[in-house]
Amino acid sequence: MQGLHIIADLYSCPKGDYLVSADALRELCVTACKNAGLSILGEHFYQFDSFDQVQAGGATGAVILAESHLAIHTWPERDGATLDIYVCNVTGDNSPRAESLYASLLASLLPADVMVKRVWRGKEPPIKVAA
């Protein structure tokens, strides 16, 4: 149950499809997870309507991973996004994969300003022996 959780709030992201399109965001996230060597079990993304009937609405979604999850929410009207990458170390230390995924998403979203926190989660109770 141990693993790295990267919590990042991204600001001053240049305008692009990723903040305003659930489809583009899904494609970005799924491709980035695969390239980082993570195992996708499913995903769900949602397109928000415009909040003021003028500017494009944001997008939100999650990729469910065998190693835990990636979640992302965008606020195009504030040029921002919030990002969670949580990976468990079931089969080995997956932290490098989490960092690789994080770097890849930053390279696409290009925030000029980031607030990031790394939380090392969990302890490791012993696996029970089958009765």
Next chain:
Amino acid sequence: MQGLHIIADLYSCPKGDYLVSADALRELCVTACKNAGLSILGEHFYQFDSFDQVQAGGATGAVILAESHLAIHTWPERDGATLDIYVCNVTGDNSPRAESLYASLLASLLPADVMVKRVWRGKEPPIKVAA
């Protein structure tokens, strides 16, 4: 983009459907989100196979909320689960709803031991005026 993120690792959960059934976990999470007054946009849950062909496999999933997300992963072989509740304060302070959801899930999962961290996320760049 500001909001409360409750990060909780739950240990010594009594055996029950929730840790070993993606369907039961989905039902629990969806009902708890609705009861907490949160708005569900979608969800995806996944059932793991048994890791040793004897004990039941775990479950994992996420509920995508208008207010952000709930994510949960279970390790029945360790009597544990990890939980993330992140809510943004788009239309007002949603922290009481996050706390209500957290309390409700604890009341069902009944962990004897919890490691919990509350992270206050984000700053609030101004909303841009439409051109």
